[in-house]
Amino acid sequence: MSYELLGMTVLWxxxxxxxxxxxxxxxxxxxxxxxxxxxxxxxxxxxxxxxxSPVWEVTNVFLVFFIIGLVGFFPDTAYYYGTALLIPGSLAxxxxxxxxxxxxxxxxxxxxSKVYMFLYGISGLLIPAALSTILAISEGGYIIEENGAxxxxxxxxxxxxYPYSVIILALVSVLYISAMFLTYYAAKAEDKPALEIVxxxxxxxxxxxxxxxxxxxxxxxxHNEQHFMNxxxxxxxFVLSFVFFLIAVILVWKRTNYGFxxxxxxxxxxxxxxxxxxxxxxxxxxxxxxIYDNFTNPAMAQALVIAFIAGLCIxxxxxxxxxxxxxxxxxxxxxxxxxKKA
Amino acid sequence: xxxxxxxxxxRMLTGLTLIVHIVYATIxxxxxxxxxxxxxxxxxxxxPYYLLMARRWAxxxxxxxxxxxxxxxxxxxxxxxxxxxFMRVAGQAIALPLFMExxxxxxxxIFLGIYLYTWDRFKNRYLHFWLxxxxxxxxxxxxxxxxxxxxFMNAPQGFDLIDGKMENIDPIFAxxxxxxxxxxxxxxxxxxxxxxxxxxxxxxxAMLRGxxxxxxKKCLRLTMVCALVFSLASTLIGxxxxxxxxxYQPEKLAAxxxxxxxxxxxxxxxxxxxxxDHDVRFAIKIPFALSILAGGTPGTVVMGLDDxxxxxYPPLRTTHYLFDLMVFLGMYxxxxxxxxxxADIRNRKQGVPIHKILLMGVVxxxxxxxxxxxxxxxxxxxxxxxxxxxxxMRTAEGATTSPHVDTMLWLFAVLYLVLTIxxxxxxxxxxxLNPVEEEIASLGLEGGPAS
Numbered sequence: 001m002s003y004e005l006l007g008m009t010v011l012w013x014x015x016x017x018x019x020x021x022x023x024x025x026x027x028x029x030x031x032x033x034x035x036x037x038x039x040x041x042x043x044x045x046x047x048x049x050x051x052x053s054p055v056w057e058v059t060n061v062f063l064v065f066f067i068i069g070l071v072g073f074f075p076d077t078a079y080y081y082g083t084a085l086l087i088p089g090s091l092a093x094x095x096x097x098x099x100x101x102x103x104x105x106x107x108x109x110x111x112x113s114k115v116y117m118f119l120y121g122i123s124g125l126l127i128p129a130a131l132s133t134i135l136a137i138s139e140g141g142y143i144i145e146e147n148g149a150x151x152x153x154x155x156x157x158x159x160x161x162y163p164y165s166v167i168i169l170a171l172v173s174v175l176y177i178s179a180m181f182l183t184y185y186a187a188k189a190e191d192k193p194a195l196e197i198v199x200x201x202x203x204x205x206x207x208x209x210x211x212x213x214x215x216x217x218x219x220x221x222x223h224n225e226q227h228f229m230n231x232x233x234x235x236x237x238f239v240l241s242f243v244f245f246l247i248a249v250i251l252v253w254k255r256t257n258y259g260f261x262x263x264x265x266x267x268x269x270x271x272x273x274x275x276x277x278x279x280x281x282x283x284x285x286x287x288x289x290x291i292y293d294n295f296t297n298p299a300m301a302q303a304l305v306i307a308f309i310a311g312l313c314i315x316x317x318x319x320x321x322x323x324x325x326x327x328x329x330x331x332x333x334x335x336x337x338x339x340k341k342a
Numbered sequence: 343x344x345x346x347x348x349x350x351x352x353r354m355l356t357g358l359t360l361i362v363h364i365v366y367a368t369i370x371x372x373x374x375x376x377x378x379x380x381x382x383x384x385x386x387x388x389x390p391y392y393l394l395m396a397r398r399w400a401x402x403x404x405x406x407x408x409x410x411x412x413x414x415x416x417x418x419x420x421x422x423x424x425x426x427x428f429m430r431v432a433g434q435a436i437a438l439p440l441f442m443e444x445x446x447x448x449x450x451x452i453f454l455g456i457y458l459y460t461w462d463r464f465k466n467r468y469l470h471f472w473l474x475x476x477x478x479x480x481x482x483x484x485x486x487x488x489x490x491x492x493x494f495m496n497a498p499q500g501f502d503l504i505d506g507k508m509e510n511i512d513p514i515f516a517x518x519x520x521x522x523x524x525x526x527x528x529x530x531x532x533x534x535x536x537x538x539x540x541x542x543x544x545x546x547x548a549m550l551r552g553x554x555x556x557x558x559k560k561c562l563r564l565t566m567v568c569a570l571v572f573s574l575a576s577t578l579i580g581x582x583x584x585x586x587x588x589x590y591q592p593e594k595l596a597a598x599x600x601x602x603x604x605x606x607x608x609x610x611x612x613x614x615x616x617x618x619d620h621d622v623r624f625a626i627k628i629p630f631a632l633s634i635l636a637g638g639t640p641g642t643v644v645m646g647l648d649d650x651x652x653x654x655y656p657p658l659r660t661t662h663y664l665f666d667l668m669v670f671l672g673m674y675x676x677x678x679x680x681x682x683x684x685a686d687i688r689n690r691k692q693g694v695p696i697h698k699i700l701l702m703g704v705v706x707x708x709x710x711x712x713x714x715x716x717x718x719x720x721x722x723x724x725x726x727x728x729x730x731x732x733x734x735m736r737t738a739e740g741a742t743t744s745p746h747v748d749t750m751l752w753l754f755a756v757l758y759l760v761l762t763i764x765x766x767x768x769x770x771x772x773x774x775l776n777p778v779e780e781e782i783a784s785l786g787l788e789g790g791p792a793s
Contacts, residue, residue: 057451060411064418065444071422072437075430082426086744089423094757097412101761104408105768108401149743303438303513311445318452318476325456325463 003301004291005281007073010308011066012277018062019273020177020266025059026124027178028052029103031201033121036114044194047186049107050332055322056103060096072304076294080285084143084152085134092130099123125171132170136163138285139224145288165219169212173269176205180248180265184258199252206249210242213272230279237275244268349738351747352424355754357723359417361716362758366410368715371485371530372537373403374454374478380564381474385467390787391557392564398778399541400458402769407454409765414447416754424747428730428740431508435501436491438513443487450480482530489529493521496722497590498731520590524583531576532718535675536711538569543708546701548778557778562696563686566704570679577676580669581635588636591732592645594725597656598665599632600625604646608632612666616659620647656727664721671714678703 028048035041071078081089099120106116137143142157143150157163179202186195221228231238244267251261282290295301326332377396384392418440422429453476464470500516501508542565545558587595595601600611600622610632614625630640637644647655681700688694730737 055455057407057411057455058448060415061444061448061451064415064447065441067419067422068437068440068444071429071433072441075433075437078422078426078429078433080426082422082424082429083742083744086423086742086750087746089419090750090753093416093419094753096415097757097761100412100415101408101765104405105764108404108768108772297434297509297511299511300434300437300513304441307438307442307445311442311448315445315448315452318449322452322456325460 003298003305004073004295006305007069007295007301008281008284008291011069011073012274014062014069015066016270016273018059018066019269021055021059021062023128023174023177024181025052025056025178026099026128027174027176028182029099029124030121030175031178031182031198033117035197036117040197044182044186044197047189047191047194047198048182050189051182051185051326052103052107055326056100058319058322060100063096069304069308073301074284074289074291074293074295076289077284080143080145080150080289081134081137083150084137087152087154088130088133088137092127092134095123095127095130099127125174128170128174129167132166133157133163136166138280138283139220139227140283140285140287143285143288160223162216162219162223165212165215169209169216172205172208172212176202176209177265177269179205180252180262183252184262187258199255202252203249206245210245227279231275234275234278237271237278241268241271241275244271346745346748348743348745348747349741351751352741353737355747355751356417356420356424357720358751358755358758359413359420360719360723362762363410363413363417364715364719365712366406366413367485368533368536368712369403369406369540370410371481371533373399373406373541374450374474374481375534376537376541376565376568377403378471378474378478379568381471383564385471389560390785391560391782394557394778394781394785394787395561395564397461398773398781402772404458405765405768405772409761411451412761413758424742425730425740426742428735431506431735431740432495432498432731434508435498435511435513435516436494439487439490439494439517443484443491446480446483446487448480449476450484453477453480485529485533486526489526490517490519490522493519493525495730496525496726496732497521498734503734521586524579524586527579528576528583528718531572531579532672532711532715534572535569535576536715538565538572539675539704539707539711541565542569543705544773546704549696550698550701550705553779555779555782557782562682562704566679566682566686569675569707570683573672573676573679576672580672584635585637588642588644591726593647593650593654594656594661594722595636596645596647596650597658597661597725598721600647600658600662601632601644602646602648604643604649606633606641606643608636608642608644610635611662616662654728656725661721661725664717664724668714668718668721671710671717675707675711675714678707 028051032041032045032048035044102116102120102123106113106120137152137157139162143152145151179198182198183195183202186198217228217231220231244264248261248264248268251257251264282292284291284293377399380392380399381396383389384394384396453473457470457473457477460470460473494516497519498516499519500512500514502510542562545561545565548558549562584595587598599608600614600616600620601608602620607630609627609629611622612626612628615623617623632644633640633642636642647658678700682696682704685694685696685700689696726732728736728738730740
């Protein structure tokens with residue numbers, strides 16, 4: 001495998017990691033706020049908080065890691081995307097800032113400020129929308145290079161069906177992934193009332209997820225024919241994705257094996273994500289930038305790969321420890337030990 | 343007010359983000375070390391007050407970490423959004439430390455999460471303490487890596503520039519550039535000074551308000567001993583930084599000191615005013631001091647600005663005043679720390695109470711130390727204008743050409759204002775609602791060791 005492909009694969013895996021953990025995080029924030037509105041807060045709040053509190057900071061790092069790595073391996077991405085994405089990028093940043101800090105303010109600082117909960121609940125839904133437009137932009141047609149200057153057209157972006165379809169898919173998926181995870185977590189905590197609520201959320205977001213995926217297929221065919229044809233070449237991945245979707249929904253429907261159901265959800269999105277990514281290659285920005293243009297020099301690529309492997313050697317055991325202590329620790333999950341905040 | 347210029351607005355927005363981020367980042371680097379120290383002493387001496395100290399600091403730390411994380415994410419992305427042309431060229435050489443920084447950040451984030459939620463989970467108290475080591479190591483390593491990037495911008499090396507592209511890059515050589523040792527040393531040590539004063543000021547303020555619990559005394563003693571050690575170290579490293587500037591960036595040193603003629607026996611200039619004809623008025627001059635700062639002897643020849651082309655001048659007034667302010671504040675902090683150390687010995691041996699003016703001095707040390715950090719950073723950054731990559735790339739060549747930077751500047755200004763005010767309010771509320779005396783009583787710690 002060439003360094004270019006290796007670099008992109010690694011980054012794509014990290015973005016997938018972000019997709020899963022951030023979805024759980026953003027969705028949980030929204031459900032947490034929604035439960036205040038519907039008066040069911042007492043039922044599900046503790047389950048959500050017990051999961052989110054130790055991991056909220058880690059989520060952010062996945063995203064930063066992806067961006068730094070992308071520019072490290074492919075410096076031209078900074079040139080093309082940096083200039084064009086000033087506004088959407090800055091808006092995403094502001095939302096991330098609001099969400100991150102107000103989550104902490106609400107959890108550690110104030111006692112139940114509804115305003116803070118509203119801020120982090122809503123910003124959690126807007127972030128995937130903002131970030132997914134960047135994915136839409138990578139399909140080309142919105143960034144134009146003329147006479148060595150980069151221009152980005154908002155009217156082109158929002159005068160087109162494709163970005164909307166991606167935004168809808170992102171929103172729906174966030175709620176679906178999050179609800180599926182919370183279902184598993186509530187079941188593990190043996191918290192029946194919470195389980196009933198989040199299970200309903202999970203099932204009600206299942207159908208919209210599939211419909212939104214179909215919408216994206218339809219829109220991408222009209223927007224970037226070549227990418228769509230590439231995706232057809234990897235049709236088996238999307239078929240497998242659908243199979244795992246059915247497995248997940250059926251398991252939750254039958255109220256068994258919630259853990260396996262969530263793994264199926266990960267496979268569902270994994271196959272779709274890597275199928276989409278594989279078909280997107282070699283383009284980073286259609287049609288200007290491929291992974292083979294101005295790749296970082298060999299010495300740096302090698303250093304990055306070494307740093308990456310060394311980093312993983314510390315990261316994986318640490319993440320494992322985190323999961324073991326908070327996710328797979330029965331007494332913590334059930335909240336049986338008297339839990340003292342810091 | 344002035345015509346739209348993306349370079350100027352990019353500089354302002356980057357500066358604004360960094361000015362806000364630096365406060366929280368400094369706290370983020372220093373506080374874990376102080377928490378570790380308090381917890382370690384607490385376990386070692388079996389003193390519950392130190393353990394409580396660690397716990398209370400950790401609680402407040404979560405709020406500052408949150409703002410530090412989000413402003414850090416902001417600057418990470420803004421590098422690409424505001425300086426795409428710079429990143430396209432230099433991204434090749436600085437990718438490694440940036441990448442390593444995110445790893446360090448990862449480790450810190452993971453173990454901080456574990457640390458905060460496992461206070462009473464382990465029977466062996468050292469196990470919990472050990473969790474803090476990766477947090478402190480991670481935050482210091484982040485500071486290390488990100489400072490090497492900044493050092494590279496001041497002393498770029500480890501590449502050949504061929505047709506505007508960096509070729510033959512040696513990532514390690516680029517990272518370990520001449521500016522790196524003094525920069526990293528100064529950044530780390532001054533962060534510890536700042537945090538010592540910020541935490542010490544909380545205790546001093548309580549004592550000034552007449553609260554007499556022994557907890558505050560212990561808190562003040564611990565933080566001020568740290569402040570003394572780190573202030574001494576930062577003075578030493580500051581001196582080395584002056585020698586570095588003399589050897590590698592004499593333009594910056596000359597601008598900071600309004601030193602126009604290349605001479606030996608150069609005087610150090612404090613305060614004063616600069617006329618448009620480059621005459622220095624009303625300044626205090628310390629003979630030979632600049633030569634001694636630069637090379638260790640009065641005979642050292644210090645390069646003057648006359649040897650520098652005018653279009654390579656950084657803004658002379660800002661640079662000089664900020665440099666003076668940084669040094670003045672640093673000296674103030676050192677003085678207070680020394681005074682406290684003496685007063686504390688007399689307090690122990692002869693029972694002389696700590697003077698109120700000294701307590702006020704410690705309280706003032708908190709904002710002063712933050713101001714020192716800010717003025718030092720702004721001096722260092724403005725002092726290398728007009729270069730973004732010293733001697734290689736001018737700032738104007740690195741900036742974005744986007745027509746919307748001004749709007750983004752206002753948006754971020756509002757965001758930072760709101761975040762700063764809210765985080766300060768929350769911190770104050772958090773500790774006001776839960777004063778230490780009440781927490782001690784509710785935990786049943788009263789009657790523990792008295793000193």
